[in-house]
Amino acid sequence: MAPPLANDPWLAGRHFGIVIDAGSSGSRLQVYSWRDPRSLNIPKGSPLASKLPKVEKGTKDDDLWVTKVEPGLSSLENDPEAVGTYLRPLLSHARDLIPPSLHKDTPLFLLATAGMRLLSPKKQAQILRETCRFLVTHSNFKIDEPSDIGPCGSSVRIITGEEEGLFGWIAVNYLMDGFSASSQDRTTYGFLDMGGASTQIAFEPSKKHQDGTKDLIDVRLRLLGGEEIHHKVFVTTWLGYGTNQARERYVGAAITKYDTARAADDRDDDRDDEEHHIVPDPCLPKGLMLTESPVHATNPETKHLMKSHKLLGTGSFEQCMKRTAPLLNSSKPCPDTPCLMNGVHVPPIDFSVSHFIGVSEYWYSSEHIFDLGGAYDYVQYERAASNFCSRDWAGILKEHEESRVQHRLGGDGEVEEGGKVVAAGQWGPQVELPRLQMQCFKAAWIANVLHEGIKMPRIVDPGGNSTSDDGDKVEEEAAKKGLGRPTFQSMDSVGDIAISWTLGKMVLEASKEVPPLVKAAKPILDPIDDIENPDEFPIKPIRPPFLSLDGLEERITPHLPSSLSRNSLGFSPVLFLLYLTIFVLLIIACPMRRVLRASCLRSVRSLTKRDTMYGDMEEGNSKLGNGRPPSPTSATFGGRWLYPVRRVFFGNSRPTPRSPLSVVTSNKPILRHMMPNGSGLANANGSVRASPTRSFTLPTGGFAATASTTQYISRSPSPGPSFDDASLVPGQMQAQASLMTSRSRNASQINLSSMAPRPGAISRASSSYHVNGMEME
Known part of the structure; x- marks a missing residue:
């Protein structure tokens, strides 16, 4: 279209x-x-x-x-x-x-x-x-x-079940003209909704009960004139109290009761797993047999609970009412009085003032089979349900097939000619077999929820409605007797608009567009988003x-x-800035990838060398495992690693490199200048450089020794090493002479005088020792 x-x-x-x-x-x-x-x-x-x-x-x-x-x-x-x-x-x-x-x-x-x-x-x-x-x-x-x-x-x-209830409450009162400037002074319609899984209630408590109820939701709407109206609404939901899940709980309870009775009678429980056990069920039409499994088992220890059973209908509405009533859990402890079903708190309901409209299953179970949709009369409803449940299933099935072929309309198919009913029991095409099978149970469940659950009186006008046979006249008779609107009525639509929570949501959206009388007025919000203290409110x-x-x-x-919003710009500024940041980081990281990789490899290699060297030194061996000193680039890792970043922000100027670590070659082994007190190294011009050493104590003699893993190249043109002999006491000089003239198995031979080193000699030393101010390599 x-x-x-x-x-x-x-x-x-x-x-x-x-x-x-x-x-x-x-x-x-x-x-x-x-x-x-x-x-x-x-x-x-x-x-x-x-x-x-x-x-x-x-x-x-x-x-x-x-x-x-x-x-x-x-x-x-x-x-x-x-x-x-x-x-x-x-x-x-x-x-x-x-x-x-x-x-x-x-x-x-x-x-x-x-x-x-x-x-x-x-x-x-x-x-x-x-x-x-x-x-x-x-x-x-x-x-x-x-x-x-x-x-x-x-x-x-x-959305939560409570939100469904609130939107439905808005829809019902909108269609029933319950909202106006004068509606502030009278009670609005209550709303009841029942589906397959849950049931909801939403209503505005009377003024005298509002003050004592703390969990009310403020529903705000704006009228076309700009005036804002407020209604304090209570809403709650019972999960598992819809018709389908209630039926599952009922089947579990019925099978549990049946198997418990069998065990008490000492009957044989060891039967074939494929055998189905027949359980009498008053909530099915007479003669209808269904095979069902106990989804909600009430006693898991019972042996037969997880097996499928056959349920045979006995067709008794009165017995079905009794069997389904315990599923309401009305006796469950109530932490916050007053409570209704399952220990759920509900403010007191004054049914002489509060009038309710039921939708969904309340309408289907009343109208599609009994043709009793609209104003509710319990006496008529009970009579219609009892007659249906007691009927033979074969007869119901035959009439349904005839109705399907003839496409007759109507709830229970009452055909009128000249104002007289000439046929009955002909259901319309909208009534399917599952509806006919479960109608007896659903009718009993709805009646129990209304009267035993939310405590709606069965007869509001004693002696008035009890003998009425015409449901269409209930509202008229109630009005004549001054009872006002009927206490409860089931509805599906008003005019050509179906009653649905989606309508309530749209009424709220349309109300948001009305200009307020005062520009600084608070915007209209969804009720669940308009709660002042959401952390303390029971509905989350x-x-x-x-x-x-x-x-x-x-x-x-x-x-x-x-x-800077998405709607104004046409795109998300937050995600744009995030992606831009990631792109800039990638540009910076690309030039650094090789340096980063090489640095990681050098770090791993350096750690391996250090561990090997320390192990050899503890055994008295001072040479590195691979015969080479550490890489000269390790000391400049920070500078080289940061170079691409500096290049991006500060231009193409390289940072000043640190002094490289010395490498002892085979043809020019250069000796270090050592301070006489052993605290550091001195080059030819007297400048002192700290030696990265670690100290340990020799086992004998009390000498302090340091083991160094690095060697430094002197930048001075000094032709050879020199010692400050004046700073040594005679005992120390003798010890030095003795140590320097001896050949160590684990150290390279060096000449402490002015003689030149032998050509081709390779220094294998990786450690040096300070002994009272002297060094031995």
Whole structure:
């Protein structure tokens, strides 16, 4: 479908918004639209000033505003790179509906729910990162910049069950006209939602109960006139209390009870593993047999718990109510009173004031089979459920097949002619076999959640509704008796707009665009992001760890001015500077790679030589293992290593090299000038150079000796060595003469007088010894 033409009057001043509901079974894209609040000329005192922006479908004439892909996004947990292929049809559909000129101003949200919550944080982060990358690179829609929330800010994230409940609460009250300037003085509608995995409740406690409740969320919305309204809302979720997971828990409890009874009767437990055990189940229609395994085993030590069992329906709604009631865990300890199911704190609910609307499973289980959607009457509901559960499964199956062939519509297929019901039990095509199989259980579970769970009274008007047979008249009769709105009603849509938490999210986005009365007013935020002390609040947003360059951008971007943002520049300034820094470092490192490599090799070789030399010296051998002194470049490692850096910053001037270490050649062995006190070396002009020596004590005589691993070349033109004999005492001179005239097995022979060294003599000495101021090599 081609997008609307630019000259279409319907497009004048219209804004769009996109929400992708990434659920556990599939991802549903919904396109919404609304008139730009800034383009509306609303006179002061106009009724429109007290209304919220009107959010509508994102298409003009048809139902193409919604499309879906299956399975859920969480199914890509082991293949996150396939996110692009998965989302491409949804993104293409949105591009076709919205004019290209409006893409950059159209916010896009992908908000994941239950399926993604069950994944590990690492897998969550991988999928969300790939999702963000695909949406940013393949569309021009408005997507948030990286932040602490995620790589695409709040545009791509996982929402909690509480956030689902809050958005649903906004949607319900928006459609039921619960928001206005005068709504501050009356209680809004409560919201109940039940899916397959969890159930949520969101409601605004009465004024007298708000002060004693500390975990309320402030929901702020801005009306078209610029006035801001506030509502204190309590929201919580029960994971595992959806119909599917409740059924799994029920099966585990039923099989446990059955096997425990068998063991108590001393029956034979050693049967073939393939044998199925038949368990009576009052929550299935009479005669229906299903093979199920106890996913939620309540007693792991029972031998048969992990085997599949056959459950045979006995069709008793009353017994099913009794069997499912313990699954509510209403007796669980309550750390923060008052509590409802599973020890979860919920403020007191005044049902004479608070009225609730239920969606999803509350609607399906009431309307699709019983045709009782809308105002709720427990008496009628119980009668319809009891009749259905007690029916024979074969008869139900036959009527379903006839209905499928004839494509009859309606909940339980009541066919009216002339105002009279002429046929019943004919279900529409939307009712599938799994719905018929589980209808008895789901009906009992919903009734228990409403009445035993959240404590809704079964009959609000004693003697009024108890004998009513017409559910359509419940609301009318309640109004006549002054009871006001019905306590509970199930709904699916209002007009042509479906009740969905995605609608609540778009109402919030449209409200953000309304100009405030005061320019310094605080911006409208999502309720979960508007909590004053989030660390102390019991509801925590889901924040997977994003360990990547995007994470660095997320932390830095909020501290940059708006002119340096990704949207303003068209690229990320943080990543640009990071890549530029890496490029500069590579340019500096390239000229140094050879020096770096050579230095590493010399360091390794030097360490090897030193270890060998020290080992030889301790054994009395002073020569190096390879017969050569250390490399003369080791002393200048720092200068040569830093030379390329200096060349980049200070020009082509080489640093002044240090004096190189001496190398004793075979034809000109040069002797060192030694200070008489043995503390250093002196050249011909008398300058003293410290000798890098280490000291040790000779075993006899008490002489102090130093072993040197280096030799120095004298730069003076002195023809030969000389000693300052005046500084030696006679005993020391005799000791020196004795030592210098003796030949050591481990040292080179040298002449201490003025005679020249023998041609061709090679100095093998690698050590020198100071003995009371004298040196022997």
